[in-house]
Amino acid sequence: MIKFLDLQKINLQFQKEIEEEIIKVYRSGWYLLGEKVREFENNLAKYIGVQETVGVANGLDSLRLILKGYKELGVINEGDEVIVPANTYIASVLAISENGLIPIFVEPDEQTFNIDISKIEEKITSKTKAIMIVHLYGQAIFSNELKLLAQKNNLKIIEDNAQAIGAEWNGIKTGNLGDAAGFSFYPGKNLGALGDAGAVSTNDADLAQTIRTLANYGSEKKYINKYRGLNSRLDEIQAVVLNTKLKYNDQENQKRRAVANYYLNNIKNARIELPKIENCIQNKQHVWHLFVIRCKQRDELQEYLTKNNIQTLVHYPIPPHKQEAYSNYNHLHFPITEKLSKEILSLPISAVLHQDEIKKVVKILNDY
Amino acid sequence: MIKFLDLQKINLQFQKEIEEEIIKVYRSGWYLLGEKVREFENNLAKYIGVQETVGVANGLDSLRLILKGYKELGVINEGDEVIVPANTYIASVLAISENGLIPIFVEPDEQTFNIDISKIEEKITSKTKAIMIVHLYGQAIFSNELKLLAQKNNLKIIEDNAQAIGAEWNGIKTGNLGDAAGFSFYPGKNLGALGDAGAVSTNDADLAQTIRTLANYGSEKKYINKYRGLNSRLDEIQAVVLNTKLKYNDQENQKRRAVANYYLNNIKNARIELPKIENCIQNKQHVWHLFVIRCKQRDELQEYLTKNNIQTLVHYPIPPHKQEAYSNYNHLHFPITEKLSKEILSLPISAVLHQDEIKKVVKILNDY
Numbered sequence A, B: 001m002i003k004f005l006d007l008q009k010i011n012l013q014f015q016k017e018i019e020e021e022i023i024k025v026y027r028s029g030w031y032l033l034g035e036k037v038r039e040f041e042n043n044l045a046k047y048i049g050v051q052e053t054v055g056v057a058n059g060l061d062s063l064r065l066i067l068k069g070y071k072e073l074g075v076i077n078e079g080d081e082v083i084v085p086a087n088t089y090i091a092s093v094l095a096i097s098e099n100g101l102i103p104i105f106v107e108p109d110e111q112t113f114n115i116d117i118s119k120i121e122e123k124i125t126s127k128t129k130a131i132m133i134v135h136l137y138g139q140a141i142f143s144n145e146l147k148l149l150a151q152k153n154n155l156k157i158i159e160d161n162a163q164a165i166g167a168e169w170n171g172i173k174t175g176n177l178g179d180a181a182g183f184s185f186y187p188g189k190n191l192g193a194l195g196d197a198g199a200v201s202t203n204d205a206d207l208a209q210t211i212r213t214l215a216n217y218g219s220e221k222k223y224i225n226k227y228r229g230l231n232s233r234l235d236e237i238q239a240v241v242l243n244t245k246l247k248y249n250d251q252e253n254q255k256r257r258a259v260a261n262y263y264l265n266n267i268k269n270a271r272i273e274l275p276k277i278e279n280c281i282q283n284k285q286h287v288w289h290l291f292v293i294r295c296k297q298r299d300e301l302q303e304y305l306t307k308n309n310i311q312t313l314v315h316y317p318i319p320p321h322k323q324e325a326y327s328n329y330n331h332l333h334f335p336i337t338e339k340l341s342k343e344i345l346s347l348p349i350s351a352v353l354h355q356d357e358i359k360k361v362v363k364i365l366n367d368y
Ligand SMILES: Cc1ncc(COP(=O)(O)O)c(/C=N/[C@@H]2[C@@H](O)[C@@H](OP(=O)(O)OP(=O)(O)OC[C@H]3O[C@@H](n4cc(C)c(=O)[nH]c4=O)C[C@@H]3O)O[C@H](C)[C@H]2O)c1O
Pocket: A004, A005, A006, A007, A008, A058, A059, A060, A061, A088, A089, A091, A092, A134, A160, A162, A163, A183, A184, A185, A186, A187, A188, A196, A197, A198, A313, A315, B029, B030, B031, B032, B231
């Protein structure tokens, strides 16, 4: 069987180095808020090109803490609006609603699956305080128009960088394009930990310090609580895992580009629509967290692939505004998002996918 | 130097077993919501004597999720009141306020440091929906009067069992005395993980299922979101650590009782007040997470001990209602709680504290 993602194989690449580091942490007796997390934060900041990063417990928390941080700093207030793509993983939206803020959904561009920047301005009201962009499937989304629009309207740009670590827009890494960014190191991500983990990046030292405090029960100094905080900390073990894997991230992303390139050049089936990208191998804008094709007979195609021992997933079959959790938005209609959710399919992709496996996927798809 | 807690030494006791288990998890390629967590949940449920436990990310989250679960089930509503000891770690209170509920503080009994049950009834109003008891410092607090009071007023009893895993009241383990309980496996706890970790215990299957769903982005079935959830999961690595250490928990607690017993019998200084307990060695009501003495010259005593190379901590120097985070409660006055916060001091205690170290602590204290 060709797995959607062979995480065992991915992590066995780094086995010796990571196991040694984990054992060192175990034996050190220090497990939280220690030097390994600090080291990872520094390495990540250098990698992204930002002033500050803060390790947190997971990707959802990274986004929640950015918004909570802005609330503590008086930049955003309860009841304010945050623009967010309709076509995203539900966590982007949960971070907004959990903070008592209103998500304002914007349709995606059908070519990139990412938020359609040209449709943002019409959604801005006097209550809008931020635009959350999501670099979906690993593809950076940004433009100078977006930057100017945010400046003109005094809006923060928050990047949901859960899926795109290492991607670049005009030579700038995602996570350094807006005012603050959230990262997920969920095991299946391009840079995956051995459990939940996340981080925030920003060039705003006040925001970083506020988030660090909020994530530690609201406490800056032991037993003194400034804010009503959370417990959301990256631990030392996940930090050494991430420290090791970060060194290989560009190399792993490049291997993903090679898989994507092969798929793009060799999948030839009139019923299947491939992602559109120029110069795939050189193009730093995409790190191919997911390789998403479109097909009008998606469910049938998925079944066919399963029968042929090829595992696929759908990211995502139900958009946030149609979930039971958001029953108050169920009446909303986003036709592009809804259509995509019925046609998209994610093929196996990773740095350890074998050439034979890639070829088999192509052959089976071309035979469909 | 005698450390307040020598966590390195504690964990080296289990080195071989735990390192092997961690490496197995690393190599397995499965890190979240897997069989190791399920195994730990089953073992913990058996140990506590409850029907259900749910592994979560940390102790604060365990309490937040209990209250959020009751809110989803319609048992508690925003703006309702929850009774909580004034003398507790701030996390107990954060769990309440984070859920849009009102903490109603009750003074402690000076003998046990725990909530004074006789003072609860006067605080009950039509808005009261739950009583949160905290088994502070490792000592179980409960009574049949409390149970009847809760029944009569239709109140849930929530146990904050962060500090007391293994303690018993009348042969029943803490975590099985009320309607639901939160556990912390912060590294320094009696049962400590290698990072943040926690759990909920309950005999209420609906509540357990609701919490499990809430802790997984509100999703019961992949990509279907019933609630606006959080990300708060125990990972497989922490689960194997806890699975191993749980086997030794009673034994470790018994060693703590021996240290406490020695302190109780040998510290003799008119300026120092010792905790009051009968039959320390046999008494299952206390698991001695902390050994807390009282002294009117506390700051001076702590300095004297530091100079003599004995590390101590104060749990806690500022009560929640006097924290900046709760400026709206700063005007409240809880004289017993406030007096205790100025007089208490936590001595080194653990299963690995050496006889020579215990003797030295006693001698230095008696010489004060
Ligand atoms: C835009 C955006 N914003 C915020 C977030 C929130 O970040 P988070 O809080 O860190 O999750 C996400 C998260 N995003 C992801 C989301 O995309 C989805 O990803 P998914 O591909 O459906 O994930 P999956 O199927 O659980 O795992 C992928 C594969 O990996 C295999 N696997 C998995 C695990 C856990 C394992 O141990 N071993 C394995 O072999 C199984 C699958 O084949 O669901 C996850 C729970 C989220 O973290 C996001 O996409």
